[in-house]
Amino acid sequence: MRHARGIIISGGPSSVYDHSSPTVEKAVLTAGIPVLGICYGQQLIAHLLGGDVRPGDKGEFGLALLDLADGDSELLRGVTDHQQVWMSHRDKVAAPPPGFRIIATTSTCDTGAIEDTARKLYAVQFHPEVVHTTEGMKILGNFLFDICQCAKDWNAGQRISLIEDLIRERAGDRNVFFFVSGGVDSTVAFMLCLDALGSERVRGVYVDTGLMRDGETQFVRETFAGFGLIRIENCEEEFLTALEGVREPELKRHIIGEQFVKVQERIIEQVGLLSGRWILGQGTIYPDTIESGGTAKAATIKTHHNRVPGIQKLIDSGHIVEPLADFYKDEVRTIGRELGLAPALLDRHPFPGPGLAIRCLCAEADQPVTRIPDGYLVPVRSVGVQGDSRSYAPVLAIDAFPSEASRLQDEATELVNRSLGVNRVIARVASREPLERQHVFPTTLTHGRLELLREADAIVREMSHESGFDKDVWQFPVILIPVGVGESRDSIVLRPIQSVDGMTADSVTMPDDLLHAMAARLMAIPEIAAVYYDLTHKPPGTIEWE
Numbered sequence: 161m162r163h164a165r166g167i168i169i170s171g172g173p174s175s176v177y178d179h180s181s182p183t184v185e186k187a188v189l190t191a192g193i194p195v196l197g198i199c200y201g202q203q204l205i206a207h208l209l210g211g212d213v214r215p216g217d218k219g220e221f222g223l224a225l226l227d228l229a230d231g232d233s234e235l236l237r238g239v240t241d242h243q244q245v246w247m248s249h250r251d252k253v254a255a256p257p258p259g260f261r262i263i264a265t266t267s268t269c270d271t272g273a274i275e276d277t278a279r280k281l282y283a284v285q286f287h288p289e290v291v292h293t294t295e296g297m298k299i300l301g302n303f304l305f306d307i308c309q310c311a312k313d314w315n316a317g318q319r320i321s322l323i324e325d326l327i328r329e330r331a332g333d334r335n336v337f338f339f340v341s342g343g344v345d346s347t348v349a350f351m352l353c354l355d356a357l358g359s360e361r362v363r364g365v366y367v368d369t370g371l372m373r374d375g376e377t378q379f380v381r382e383t384f385a386g387f388g389l390i391r392i393e394n395c396e397e398e399f400l401t402a403l404e405g406v407r408e409p410e411l412k413r414h415i416i417g418e419q420f421v422k423v424q425e426r427i428i429e430q431v432g433l434l435s436g437r438w439i440l441g442q443g444t445i446y447p448d449t450i451e452s453g454g455t456a457k458a459a460t461i462k463t464h465h466n467r468v469p470g471i472q473k474l475i476d477s478g479h480i481v482e483p484l485a486d487f488y489k490d491e492v493r494t495i496g497r498e499l500g501l502a503p504a505l506l507d508r509h510p511f512p513g514p515g516l517a518i519r520c521l522c523a524e525a526d527q528p529v530t531r532i533p534d535g536y537l538v539p540v541r542s543v544g545v546q547g548d549s550r551s552y553a554p555v556l557a558i559d560a561f562p563s564e565a566s567r568l569q570d571e572a573t574e575l576v577n578r579s580l581g582v583n584r585v586i587a588r589v590a591s592r593e594p595l596e597r598q599h600v601f602p603t604t605l606t607h608g609r610l611e612l613l614r615e616a617d618a619i620v621r622e623m624s625h626e627s628g629f630d631k632d633v634w635q636f637p638v639i640l641i642p643v644g645v646g647e648s649r650d651s652i653v654l655r656p657i658q659s660v661d662g663m664t665a666d667s668v669t670m671p672d673d674l675l676h677a678m679a680a681r682l683m684a685i686p687e688i689a690a691v692y693y694d695l696t697h698k699p700p701g702t703i704e705w706e
């Protein structure tokens with residue numbers, strides 16, 4: 161710690177009043193090293209130094225406006241008044257510790273930001289690190305460059321030689337074996353290893369899990385054809401067999417992860433790679449590790465397939481190289497551009513490792529869609545993230561057209577915050593029957609339902625591409641939910657979002673004519689009972705539905 165220029169105490173889902181909540185020794189705050197507390201970090205600093213932290217019952221999740229207090233502030237110097245910040249907390253600091261000055265507030269939080277310049281202690285209740293805090297980078301810059309006097313020398317593109325040194329160091333005299341997905345992350349990671357180690361030492365397999373989108377295998381074949389280093393393994397049957405009858409979302413992720421490991425072990429044996437001369441390369445990026453609880457105290461926001469127990473064993477025994485583990489998606493694209501990869505590949509929307517499995521919801525029992533004061537409660541289990549922890553809850557459907565979507569999107573956050581026990585709000589775009597007649601059908605993950613989702617997803621992608629809408633969004637999941645009526649037992653949810661790094665996201669409004677044309681084509685599929693539009697930002701709803 162003596163050599164640290166500054167310390168950031170981050171956010172987290174705990175309360176300072178929990179028994180096992182993470183803490184720091186008070187000496188960290190009195191060593192004279194600048195400290196910035198973010199969210200839980202602010203509460204912890206306040207708690208340790210004699211401030212008043214109040215447990216919150218309802219919490220505050222979403223956007224707020226930051227009002228600056230009079231007087232100069234070191235942390236908020238140059239920041240515009242009334243700028244947007246992003247909140248995600250339950251507890252809050254009711255009174256800062258002695259010596260601190262309140263430097264900003266929001267309409268719901270009297271201690272939006274506080275500082276004690278004499279002791280070089282600073283703290284904010286909001287999250288400056290997410291893009292939804294408009295001037296968050298300015299605030300972090302003030303802390304890092306002015307207060308901590310750090311050098312401004314970070315540029316992802318210029319890190320390539322450093323990353324390649326690390327790859328060589330980690331690999332030693334071993335070769336690297338990849339499971340490529342056709343996505344940006346694993347392709348860039350593969351190319352970095354190729355550059356670092358040469359074409360004799362890097363090999364890969366594309367596992368067709370049967371959970372991929374239409375045309376994906378062909379895309380991978382074309383992308384890697386020139387390298388001749390990849391082979392394609394058709395494993396649809398074994399993945400679907402392993403997933404047979406499984407309805408529980410987290411279990412799906414585990415099974416898929418474990419299945420990957422089994423296939424990997426088999427392939428490694430088949431190709432004779434068990435000589436101890438191989439390690440596994442992965443395209444894991446920074447958000448994957450932190451959302452999987454990859455740091456000691458971070459909560460598990462989702463179990464990433466790169467972090468299931470089988471893979472964890474390889475990590476623990478030093479058999480993995482993850483060249484992108486410190487980078488965000490936008491930085492990975494920058495690195496890919498520096499490496500000369502084609503824009504058609506780098507500009508692809510992210511696609512999750514577990515594939516369509518986590519976009520194809522299953523249900524155990526036949527349950528009705530029920531009318532409640534704010535709309536209709538749809539009893540499927542979809543995931544949300546509030547206060548940094550992950551929870552499954554039913555969905556609220558409203559019987560309104562998204563031509564009013566921009567208004568509804570703001571309302572959606574409010575509806576979720578109103579503690580109705582939901583973490584997602586969808587609007588009906590088209591349906592065969594009124595919402596009150598729809599119900600949830602008991603279903604599992606079957607080849608037929610995956611084919612149905614593939615067909616719908618292909619329609620959405622084709623129309624988004626032709627209209628240019630795909631350029632306006634960061635990702636566009638299409639989800640199949642087992643909600644319908646009569647012989648039409650499934651519905652489609654459209655979830656176009658805008659994001660920079662996937663950590664937070666905005667539900668995006670689609671042009672009306674495109675939306676209605678899309679809905680009409682989807683409704684022409686006889687198995688589809690309705691088309692919905694997801695109005696939920698992240699938080700409170702995650703990007704994926706499981």
Ligand code: XMP
Pocket residue numbers: 451462463464465510511512513514635662663698701702703704705
């Ligand atoms: P969520 O749903 O957590 O997603 O808001 C954030 C981003 O992560 C992607 N995602 C995954 N990617 N394996 C992946 O490779 C996974 O298990 C996984 N789960 C979510 C998601 O598509 C979005 O871009």
